[in-house]
Amino acid sequence: MRKQKQKQAPQPVRDDPVCRIEWVAAAELSPNGWNPNVVFTAELKLLETSILRTGWVQPILISRTGQIIDGFHRYMLSLKSKAIADKYGGQIPCARLDVDEAEAKILTVRINRAKGTHVAVRMADLVQQLIDVHGLLFEDVAKGIGAGLDEVKLLYENSIFKARNLADAPYSKAWYPAESGKRGRDVDSV
Numbered sequence: 001m002r003k004q005k006q007k008q009a010p011q012p013v014r015d016d017p018v019c020r021i022e023w024v025a026a027a028e029l030s031p032n033g034w035n036p037n038v039v040f041t042a043e044l045k046l047l048e049t050s051i052l053r054t055g056w057v058q059p060i061l062i063s064r065t066g067q068i069i070d071g072f073h074r075y076m077l078s079l080k081s082k083a084i085a086d087k088y089g090g091q092i093p094c095a096r097l098d099v100d101e102a103e104a105k106i107l108t109v110r111i112n113r114a115k116g117t118h119v120a121v122r123m124a125d126l127v128q129q130l131i132d133v134h135g136l137l138f139e140d141v142a143k144g145i146g147a148g149l150d151e152v153k154l155l156y157e158n159s160i161f162k163a164r165n166l167a168d169a170p171y172s173k174a175w176y177p178a179e180s181g182k183r184g185r186d187v188d189s190v
Helices: 041-054 072-080 082-088 101-114 120-132 138-145 149-156 184-189
Strands: 021-025 060-062 068-070 091-096
Touching: 041 072, 041 082, 068 072, 068 101, 072 082, 072 091, 120 138, 120 149, 138 149
Parallel strands: 060 091
Antiparallel strands: 021 091, 060 068
């Protein structure tokens, strides 16, 4: 019987940005003017809590000149949060990319879009597991995920859609019953 050759796993690319993390003074960086991403106050507070409890789990991506490509809100917190500034001495982990401005703009959008969004049904499953399987209290889940207690209870009961009373919700004329096959102005005559 012949012994089969085992394929060797490819070696990681050692020149990837994640292999070149440098700690940079936040004050030396500059935000870009094109980032379409918005983070609301509650989520910023949650991000601050995450950095303080877990540490920096992701570097800020910057251009050769120190302009932020990805990580603006983490950068902003490093300047505005006294607790973060004190803990890290005003320094933040960065990966410097050798890209032109056009590629930086594309990368900003691509990274933000790739992060996705939370789906209520999956969030309900996750909340139920945290409470039923892991034994967390509703209050602990709410605090941990940055949600209100009522929101966690709705997710736990899997009644997020019932609470919205979708059956009686008014719909715009852009919505039409798919079974009717009618669209636009035809809907008025249904």
